[in-house]
Amino acid sequence: MKIAIANDVAMAAEALRRVIASTSEHQVIWIARSGSEAVAMCADNRPDLILMDLNMPGLDGVEATRQIMAATPCAILVVTGAPQDNVGQVFRALGAGALDVTATPILAGKGGGDSALLAKVKTIGKLVKASRQDAQAQTAGTERGGEVRHLLAIGASTGGPLAVSQILAGWIAPPGTAIVVVQHIDANFAGHFAKWLGEQLWLPVKVVDDGDMLEAGCVQIAKTNDHLTLSAHQRLHYAQEPRDYPYRPSVDVFFECVARNWPGDATGILLTGMGRDGAQGLLSMRAAGKHTIAQDQASSAVYGMPRAAADLGAAQQILSLDQIARLLRGRSGSKLA
Incomplete structure (x- = not known):
């Protein structure tokens, strides 16, 4: 498992790192020295498990x-000195979502602190693995390109990677749902973005090759500096035109294709970003009878693209990232509207 440590005491954090490093089954991916640092680092690089201290500045x-x-939910094990003396905090942490509690090995004294921690980690590892298998089982019927009945089209720019991961994290797409993301990002980084996003989600993530079909149960990412298009036959292609368009790949180009060529149900989501790309395309989707959503100002890193959509009346709903995530998770059928 990928394990993170949140502990402000250097000696305790090092002791935890050494315990985890003593087995080849796990790796420590980061160490946070405060709670706020742990929140930020988890958003950037979500682990399978966090060893969380209680008392931090x-x-x-x-x-x-x-x-x-x-x-960015993940498994959390409270690891703190003398947990029996902090019962109130322990139960508040468990109530907040932590799975279990154990003593910090360096402070546990003689009696197998290391083995007790590793035993807890092993148990949680089984739970994490079982959760992944359940998610894979639920999406197995659609991962290999089953019939697509609903298209979720997402466009984003500045601040987009985190926004996309936040709305899709922990979500299992309803059967027959295809997800396509057009993110303003250089072609040299598109593959890295897809790999990183795949580590954050339960859904499989892949970059789009020219001629790919829409795939249900899979997040498909535009990978070139050319524009991603959708044909009337559900095939994804890349186009250089319009050459003088400043945004590449363009959200407008893809949304316009959805409005023109996709006959079924669709939802367009326009997220944070500078400029106006995607606003006109979202308006076209709405005019074509598709469900349209724009991110709100408070949760946007840059309120440019969503603002342009709101000004045009392109968005049926203006929602925060948390509200968009709840909307997706609350829909069990093929229609998200």
């Missing part, structure tokens, strides 16, 4: 657990 382990479980 500023944001304590309880509130850090609460914020992580709300934004």
Whole structure:
């Protein structure tokens, strides 16, 4: 498992790192020295498990657990000195979403602190693996390009990678749902973005090759500096035209294709970004009877593209990232509208 440590005491954090490093089954991917740092690092690089201390400066382990479980949920094990002396905090952390509690090995004294921690980690590892298998089983019927009945088209620019991961994290797409993401990103980084996003989601993520079909149960990412298009036969292609368009790949180009060529149900979501790309395309989708959503100002890193959509009346709903995520998770059928 990928394991992270949140502990402000250097000696304790190093002791935890050494315990985890003593087995080849796990790796420590980051160490945070405060609760707020743990929240930020989890958003950037979500682990399978966090070893969370309770008493840290500023944001304590309880509130850090609460914020992580709300934004980028993952397994959390409370590892703190003398947990029996902090029963109130322990139960608040468990109530916030932590799975279990154990003593910090370096402070546990003689009696197998290391083995007790590894035993807890092993148990949680089984739970994490079982959760992934359940998710894979639920999406197995659609991962290999089953009939697409609903198209979820997402466009984003500045701040987009985190926004996309936040709305899709923990979501299992309804059967027959295809997801296509057009993110303003250089072609040299598109593959890295797809790999990173795949580590954040339960859904499989892949970059689009020219001529690919829409795939249900899969997140498909535009990978070139050319524009992603959708044909009337559900095939994805790349086009250089319009050559003078400043945004590449263009959200407008793809949304316009959806409005023109996709006959079924569709939802367009326009997220954070500079400029106006995607606004006119979202308006075309709405005019074609598709469901349209724009991110709100408060949750946007840059309120340019969503603002342009709101000004045009292109969005039927203007929602925060959390509200968009809840909307997706609350739909069990093929229609998201």
